[in-house]
Amino acid sequence: xxxxxxxxxxxxxMAVLFVVGILAFVVFREIMVPAGFGxxxxxxxxxxxxxxxxxxxxxxxxxxxxxxxDIAEQRAQGKHAHIGCEACHGPLATHAEGKSDxxxxxxxxxxxxxxxxxxxxxxxxxxxxxxxxxxxxEGPCTACHQAHSPSLS
Amino acid sequence: MHGLMQGVQGYIxxxxxxxxxxxxxxxxxxxxGLVAGAFxxxxxxxxxxxxxxxxxxRLALLTALAFLLVAPLPLQLHLGHPERSLEMYxxxxxxxxxxxxxxxxxxxxMAVLVLEIWLDYRKDIVLxxxxxxxxxxxxxxxxxxGSDDISERALLTDDKVGHFITIVGIPSAFLxxxxxxxxxxxxxxxxxxSSPMMPVVFLFSAIVSGIALVLVMYQFTxxxxxxxxxxxxxxxxxxxxxxxxxxxxxxxxxDLLHRIYEADESFKSLDFMVHxxxxxxxxxxxxxxxxLLPIGMLALAQLVKLTDKARxxxxxxxxxxxxxxxxxxxxxxxxGGQLFSKSFLGYTTYKMDLVSREGLLxxxxxxxxxxxxxxxxxxxxxxxxSAEDEAA
Numbered sequence: 001x002x003x004x005x006x007x008x009x010x011x012x013x014m015a016v017l018f019v020v021g022i023l024a025f026v027v028f029r030e031i032m033v034p035a036g037f038g039x040x041x042x043x044x045x046x047x048x049x050x051x052x053x054x055x056x057x058x059x060x061x062x063x064x065x066x067x068x069x070d071i072a073e074q075r076a077q078g079k080h081a082h083i084g085c086e087a088c089h090g091p092l093a094t095h096a097e098g099k100s101d102x103x104x105x106x107x108x109x110x111x112x113x114x115x116x117x118x119x120x121x122x123x124x125x126x127x128x129x130x131x132x133x134x135x136x137x138e139g140p141c142t143a144c145h146q147a148h149s150p151s152l153s
Numbered sequence: 154m155h156g157l158m159q160g161v162q163g164y165i166x167x168x169x170x171x172x173x174x175x176x177x178x179x180x181x182x183x184x185x186g187l188v189a190g191a192f193x194x195x196x197x198x199x200x201x202x203x204x205x206x207x208x209x210x211r212l213a214l215l216t217a218l219a220f221l222l223v224a225p226l227p228l229q230l231h232l233g234h235p236e237r238s239l240e241m242y243x244x245x246x247x248x249x250x251x252x253x254x255x256x257x258x259x260x261x262x263m264a265v266l267v268l269e270i271w272l273d274y275r276k277d278i279v280l281x282x283x284x285x286x287x288x289x290x291x292x293x294x295x296x297x298x299g300s301d302d303i304s305e306r307a308l309l310t311d312d313k314v315g316h317f318i319t320i321v322g323i324p325s326a327f328l329x330x331x332x333x334x335x336x337x338x339x340x341x342x343x344x345x346x347s348s349p350m351m352p353v354v355f356l357f358s359a360i361v362s363g364i365a366l367v368l369v370m371y372q373f374t375x376x377x378x379x380x381x382x383x384x385x386x387x388x389x390x391x392x393x394x395x396x397x398x399x400x401x402x403x404x405x406x407x408d409l410l411h412r413i414y415e416a417d418e419s420f421k422s423l424d425f426m427v428h429x430x431x432x433x434x435x436x437x438x439x440x441x442x443x444x445l446l447p448i449g450m451l452a453l454a455q456l457v458k459l460t461d462k463a464r465x466x467x468x469x470x471x472x473x474x475x476x477x478x479x480x481x482x483x484x485x486x487x488x489g490g491q492l493f494s495k496s497f498l499g500y501t502t503y504k505m506d507l508v509s510r511e512g513l514l515x516x517x518x519x520x521x522x523x524x525x526x527x528x529x530x531x532x533x534x535x536x537x538x539s540a541e542d543e544a545a
Binding site for chain 1 (some may be wrong): 166175239240242264268275290298299304307310312314381
């Protein structure tokens, strides 16, 4: 055995260097990889709890319509029947829970409507879309349309 | 946005307006190709005992190392957050070719190139350690790992181990560049890329570019160091360059013929692109100036008896044209693949920035950097034959 390693000391040193390098990698990996990684998939298991801990911001429209029955009925008649309340009004969980005195502000009709209805070639042809400057130079869309059931009022 | 819209012709989808992969992603396959090619040329001497190319053996290895060190930098610049690249090693996604490639890169760098260079230079490192003093002696002592055994038996063992590493290194070099082609060839949604020919074409173009680089570098270093150029060496490299180039060009033409004959639903759109937006970079630069002309020049040197001086000039010009041609090939693959719409009804334009992180300026710096690294490497580990070798 001793004879085998004769004149190979430099190679043994290089091999040791490689082994030390690989061990250092393994140790460094152990330190760097967060606990719980890979438990459920290619992610940190604790991330699920972190996400769960986020406060709920959206009430969901089932909650909205419990109080706002008149608007819900009006909306059900028109083309916006399947648009969630908070898509235009923004997240309102705290309002729904009555935890704050916050009164939701009315969305600016022109900015809100044009977000979806400005003409764009990539939208399906059947989707109602306008060139704002040609359709109505200025003024709120709600001057002619009802927001919740957007036929001409 | 308005500026970009001016470059649009016909109909394209919104996400096709701006190219996601710019000039940095052109550089990446170009640089790794030079590495793989230079290494394969070096292995010719070691494994296949082509004695004539021996004068370029060490230069080819150092060139491969200098370029390999720079190879991941375009990706780092393109992606940003270089500190996150370590995570690819710590928690690799085994189904991702890109993630697994990190290990191929590390393997090729450490287990193949560094080890082979170390074994080949060990005797020189020990001699330089003994002949120098102070910091320089320490540097060489560390490089020799403190072992000064350069007995005949030790060197014989080094040679055997080195031979084995080169044999392992050849498939590693094939893997290194075959992977780069695979990344493009496996994008099934893109008809310009999606082809099983891609890894093979990339591999052969890599060999061509690497040989051309060493051909040019050998002449340049000989001129710079005022050393005589070995014409048998130059002639042999030029011959190998021509053979590799003919295979590479045939494969590309085979791919083209296949596309023309198959003429699938993308063909009209791609054909139009090649005749318009890619006309200069593909037809003029890649095929005429970057392939046919250098092959013709190399063939001329084979067919006609020319003086040494004339052959040197011809080889240098052919080498440089080849390097431009292969760069154009990378450009046409990467940029060309993003210029047409998936609707096959329109085209966009690639607008290169100048000073941004992915612009022209960082690309120029990245292309100069390997030469700076090589200049440092050849100072530490001179690849030129010693007076004693020359005498032998």
